[in-house]
Amino acid sequence: MSAPNKDFSVAIVGGGLVGALNAVYFAARGWNVTVFELREDIRTLKQAGGRSINLALSKRGISALDGADAGAGLFETLIPMSGRMIHIGGKQSSQNYGYFGEAINSVDRKLVNEHLLNKLQKMPNVTIKFLHELLSIDYEKKILNFKKSDGTVYKAQADLIIGADGSYSRVRRELMRVTRMNFSQEYIEHGYVELNMPPSEKGEYQMDPGHLHIWPRQTFMMIALPNIDKSFTMTLFMPWKNFDAIKTPQDLLGFFEDKFADSIPLIGRELLVKDYFKNPKGSLVSIKCKPYHYKSSCLIIGDAAHAMVPFYGQGMNCGFEDCLVLDEILTKHIGKPGTASSTKPTAEALGKAFEEYSATRNADAEAMCDLAMYNYVEMRSSVTKLSYKLKKSFEGFLHRLFPTSVIPLYTMVSFSRIPYSKALSISKKRGQWYDFFGRVAVYGTVVTALGVGAAVGLRNGGLKYVHGFMCRK
Amino acid sequence: MSAPNKDFSVAIVGGGLVGALNAVYFAARGWNVTVFELREDIRTLKQAGGRSINLALSKRGISALDGADAGAGLFETLIPMSGRMIHIGGKQSSQNYGYFGEAINSVDRKLVNEHLLNKLQKMPNVTIKFLHELLSIDYEKKILNFKKSDGTVYKAQADLIIGADGSYSRVRRELMRVTRMNFSQEYIEHGYVELNMPPSEKGEYQMDPGHLHIWPRQTFMMIALPNIDKSFTMTLFMPWKNFDAIKTPQDLLGFFEDKFADSIPLIGRELLVKDYFKNPKGSLVSIKCKPYHYKSSCLIIGDAAHAMVPFYGQGMNCGFEDCLVLDEILTKHIGKPGTASSTKPTAEALGKAFEEYSATRNADAEAMCDLAMYNYVEMRSSVTKLSYKLKKSFEGFLHRLFPTSVIPLYTMVSFSRIPYSKALSISKKRGQWYDFFGRVAVYGTVVTALGVGAAVGLRNGGLKYVHGFMCRK
Numbered sequence: 004m005s006a007p008n009k010d011f012s013v014a015i016v017g018g019g020l021v022g023a024l025n026a027v028y029f030a031a032r033g034w035n036v037t038v039f040e041l042r043e044d045i046r047t048l049k050q051a052g053g054r055s056i057n058l059a060l061s062k063r064g065i066s067a068l069d070g071a072d073a074g075a076g077l078f079e080t081l082i083p084m085s086g087r088m089i090h091i092g093g094k095q096s097s098q099n100y101g102y103f104g105e106a107i108n109s110v111d112r113k114l115v116n117e118h119l120l121n122k123l124q125k126m127p128n129v130t131i132k133f134l135h136e137l138l139s140i141d142y143e144k145k146i147l148n149f150k151k152s153d154g155t156v157y158k159a160q161a162d163l164i165i166g167a168d169g170s171y172s173r174v175r176r177e178l179m180r181v182t183r184m185n186f187s188q189e190y191i192e193h194g195y196v197e198l199n200m201p202p203s204e205k206g207e208y209q210m211d212p213g214h215l216h217i218w219p220r221q222t223f224m225m226i227a228l229p230n231i232d233k234s235f236t237m238t239l240f241m242p243w244k245n246f247d248a249i250k251t252p253q254d255l256l257g258f259f260e261d262k263f264a265d266s267i268p269l270i271g272r273e274l275l276v277k278d279y280f281k282n283p284k285g286s287l288v289s290i291k292c293k294p295y296h297y298k299s300s301c302l303i304i305g306d307a308a309h310a311m312v313p314f315y316g317q318g319m320n321c322g323f324e325d326c327l328v329l330d331e332i333l334t335k336h337i338g339k340p341g342t343a344s345s346t347k348p349t350a351e352a353l354g355k356a357f358e359e360y361s362a363t364r365n366a367d368a369e370a371m372c373d374l375a376m377y378n379y380v381e382m383r384s385s386v387t388k389l390s391y392k393l394k395k396s397f398e399g400f401l402h403r404l405f406p407t408s409v410i411p412l413y414t415m416v417s418f419s420r421i422p423y424s425k426a427l428s429i430s431k432k433r434g435q436w437y438d439f440f441g442r443v444a445v446y447g448t449v450v451t452a453l454g455v456g457a458a459v460g461l462r463n464g465g466l467k468y469v470h471g472f473m474c475r476k
Numbered sequence: 477m478s479a480p481n482k483d484f485s486v487a488i489v490g491g492g493l494v495g496a497l498n499a500v501y502f503a504a505r506g507w508n509v510t511v512f513e514l515r516e517d518i519r520t521l522k523q524a525g526g527r528s529i530n531l532a533l534s535k536r537g538i539s540a541l542d543g544a545d546a547g548a549g550l551f552e553t554l555i556p557m558s559g560r561m562i563h564i565g566g567k568q569s570s571q572n573y574g575y576f577g578e579a580i581n582s583v584d585r586k587l588v589n590e591h592l593l594n595k596l597q598k599m600p601n602v603t604i605k606f607l608h609e610l611l612s613i614d615y616e617k618k619i620l621n622f623k624k625s626d627g628t629v630y631k632a633q634a635d636l637i638i639g640a641d642g643s644y645s646r647v648r649r650e651l652m653r654v655t656r657m658n659f660s661q662e663y664i665e666h667g668y669v670e671l672n673m674p675p676s677e678k679g680e681y682q683m684d685p686g687h688l689h690i691w692p693r694q695t696f697m698m699i700a701l702p703n704i705d706k707s708f709t710m711t712l713f714m715p716w717k718n719f720d721a722i723k724t725p726q727d728l729l730g731f732f733e734d735k736f737a738d739s740i741p742l743i744g745r746e747l748l749v750k751d752y753f754k755n756p757k758g759s760l761v762s763i764k765c766k767p768y769h770y771k772s773s774c775l776i777i778g779d780a781a782h783a784m785v786p787f788y789g790q791g792m793n794c795g796f797e798d799c800l801v802l803d804e805i806l807t808k809h810i811g812k813p814g815t816a817s818s819t820k821p822t823a824e825a826l827g828k829a830f831e832e833y834s835a836t837r838n839a840d841a842e843a844m845c846d847l848a849m850y851n852y853v854e855m856r857s858s859v860t861k862l863s864y865k866l867k868k869s870f871e872g873f874l875h876r877l878f879p880t881s882v883i884p885l886y887t888m889v890s891f892s893r894i895p896y897s898k899a900l901s902i903s904k905k906r907g908q909w910y911d912f913f914g915r916v917a918v919y920g921t922v923v924t925a926l927g928v929g930a931a932v933g934l935r936n937g938g939l940k941y942v943h944g945f946m947c948r949k
Contacts, residue, residue, distance in 0.1 A: 183663040183759050183761075184661075184663075185660075185661065185662050185663055186659070186660065186661050187658075187659065187660035187661075187662075188657075188658065188659050188660075189658050189660075190656040190657075190658055286656050288656075
């Protein structure tokens with residue numbers, strides 16, 4: 004059992020993206036931080052298993068990295084994608100994400116994680132312990148029980164416990180034993196598999212790396228994001244029943260020839276078959292819960308608090324922003340890093356900070372979970388429709404005219420730090436206005452047509468009839 | 477480790493109400509049934525802790541007990557309650573539940589459980605093991621690991637595992653590891669505490685035992701159900717913040733004098749204070765999940781599958797009906813008890829039966845969870861409103877005229893076996909008709925009034941004006 008520290012001690016369960024970034028923030032407050040990670044050190048692995056290979060980093064994630072002064076050395080590896088490239092019928096058409104050249108950025112998940120772990124390792128008040136599986140938490144005594152890789156139990160004591168241990172969080176499970184936590188998990192009917200499009204023989208990208216490529220096919224879709232080695236990582240999302248129907252390489256090639264013909268020569272038949280059958284098929288879950296904390300003892304962040312489907316590219320960004328928002332709220336309640344009240348915070352002040360975080364962040368995270376769910380329909384289907392393109396053009400026109408007052412939803416989510424819940428409600432309200440104007444336009448047309456019709460009718464006989472009726476006497 | 481049995485073996489986790497009744501059904505199929513219960517034998521306890529003392533048994537529960545031939549000896553203890561007795565301003569007014577003398581029945585939870593355990597103990601192919609805490613399940617090997625009271629691990633093997641282990645089901649938790657289970661749990665903002673109203677000095681009921689008594693107070697309420705010892709068990713439901721505000725006996729008595737004055741002399745000040753501060757305060761949770769099964773290996777029933785708030789008195793009834801519905805579906809897929817196909821069912825037939833059960837029962841159980849949530853508003857608030865009473869009278873009038881075609885919602889839920897989901901959808905549709913007729917009545921009145929007004933107006937000058945205009949030339 005680690006000796007209780009005179010300093011303020013924090014146990015962060017989970018050394019993935021969010022846990023590692025949060026450790027940087029907490030270490031900057033002078034706290035004695037220990038990160039416990041279930042898996043082995045990702046830096047010793049060739050490729051992390053069972054997780055998506057690349058991610059889209061946008062405004063919120065960048066702001067959070069900046070806030071922890073953790074961007075340098077990482078930002079240089081980003082590949083900006085300024086829009087979607089829609090693949091239909093062998094043709095490609097581009098749709099910009101922003102209206103002023105904004106881009107989201109393809110980045111390697113493993114590289115981000117390694118970058119943050121490297122940064123942590125240089126901080127004197129941070130310890131990282133790999134291969135520590137959380138078994139249970141005693142919240143009253145603030146003791147965490149871990150199983151080490153040799154099977155022995157390791158007990159750790161901490162003033163504060165952070166759960167950054169992902170969708171299937173053990174910290175959350177333990178939290179549910181001591182709080183009345185509302186919780187929901189919803190699997191969508193779609194799974195995914197990752198494929199690879201290698202560089203060309205000349206070592207170049209085989210498609211434009213400045214776009215996120217989408218093959219929208221209504222009920223399913225494939226996407227591709229560029230990697231720095233000039234390859235693309237492609238993800239095929241489709242209902243489980245479609246996966247079940249593909250049993251042989253012939254099934255697979257037939258399916259691709261029918262649906263994604265233009266991608267076959269770029270991927271190569273052999274690699275396509277190999278990757279499809281070798282790579283794990285992942286499920287997609289949306290998780291919401293409330294509250295995120297227990298007194299001043301524990302707080303969950305990232306996927307542990309709000310797992311979302313990946314269709315808005317906000318999972319990492321939202322998790323990183325959690326760390327930034329938490330830091331902002333902590334500063335409000337216990338003061339800036341470096342002050343005495345921050346270095347050794349009182350339980351009362353921490354409790355209040357967590358209460359505020361839990362309440363405000365929950366609304367935002369759940370809004371983002373919903374937006375991510377809606378965006379699946381947009382990506383695989385709406386983007387192909389004229390009404391969608393017209394609405395987007397109209398909104399873009401207004402946005403260019405009034406850049407700060409009419410901001411498209413995608414821009415609010417990906418290129419601003421407007422709280423997710425506010426972005427969602429603005430967008431909903433705007434949708435009602437569009438509907439209203441649309442209806443006014445239709446009604447106006449109908450009423451005008453009727454008016455003209457009536458006038459013509461009246462002139463051609465109606466007046467005579469009325470006159471005859473009225474003037475009979 | 478228990479030796480694999482040549483017979484078809486079933487492990488039922490949970491020896492509460494639903495687990496015990498289901499064991500009776502399964503034993504009747506000749507299966508080798510072992511019931512594992514976490515707690516000690518309820519028959520050795522004076523009072524089971526932390527659970528409601530009495531429950532309302534109605535049609536579905538009675539049918540399920542009848543279906544297992546498990547009613548005799550229990551039905552004699554039932555206390556029929558034909559309606560609600562509403563306590564407002566010190567006065568009582570009765571509202572019947574049914575329109576043909578139907579009643580729900582107050583029954584002692586402990587007595588029901590003991591009755592079923594006694595019945596099980598007489599069946600040769602049933603074993604009951606108390607103080608067995610489920611640790612984990614290996615679904616592929618069909619092995620259950622239990623911790624016994626002496627701390628040792630007990631391994632059991634079974635062809636089929638039934639989870640009847642309540643709201644915080646371990647079987648469900650293990651099921652979530654092998655299935656993509658959608659799951660939600662929602663705590664309501666209200667807690668409850670049980671109180672006791674003893675018999676009078678003469679040993680009689682102090683209120684009418686033929687009613688379920690309610691003190692509706694809009695945001696909270698108290699209810700009372702009669703017990704066979706002539707006492708009433710009262711349950712006070714209110715927001716947690718109200719519980720938090722009552723810190724002293726003076727706070728409690730002040731609150732009761734203000735809100736439930738008529739109950740104080742019947743309970744007695746001393747007992748009220750004693751019970752309120754001694755008895756545990758319980759939370760109320762609504763749990764939904766899907767699917768309920770894993771292949772032919774495992775199925776969850778009762779609260780483990782669908783915990784509901786207690787405001788429709790359907791928790792036990794729905795759980796009991798689970799057993800009956802499951803038996804009906806099993807008979808459809810594997811044959812009647814006694815047939816060879818039922819005694820030793822194939823995995824394929826069982827799997828299909830569970831798939832059907834999971835799909836149909838889920839819709840019904842979730843409908844019931846929703847109905848239970850709606851009924852909280854009805855019980856604590858709607859029952860006091862004129863519009864509610866008018867609607868109820870009107871519906872009762874129609875029901876008396878057309879007893880089989882217009883059935884009030886409460887009657888469908890409590891006095892019929894119409895599937896819950898159907899009852900809910902019929903009731904929703906009917907609500908739309910009521911709204912429609914209401915609107916037609918309002919519109920009719922308005923249009924008539926406008927018509928009369930226009931006719932009068934036209935007669936008093938309008939015609940002259942039109943005539944002047946038309947005949948000017």
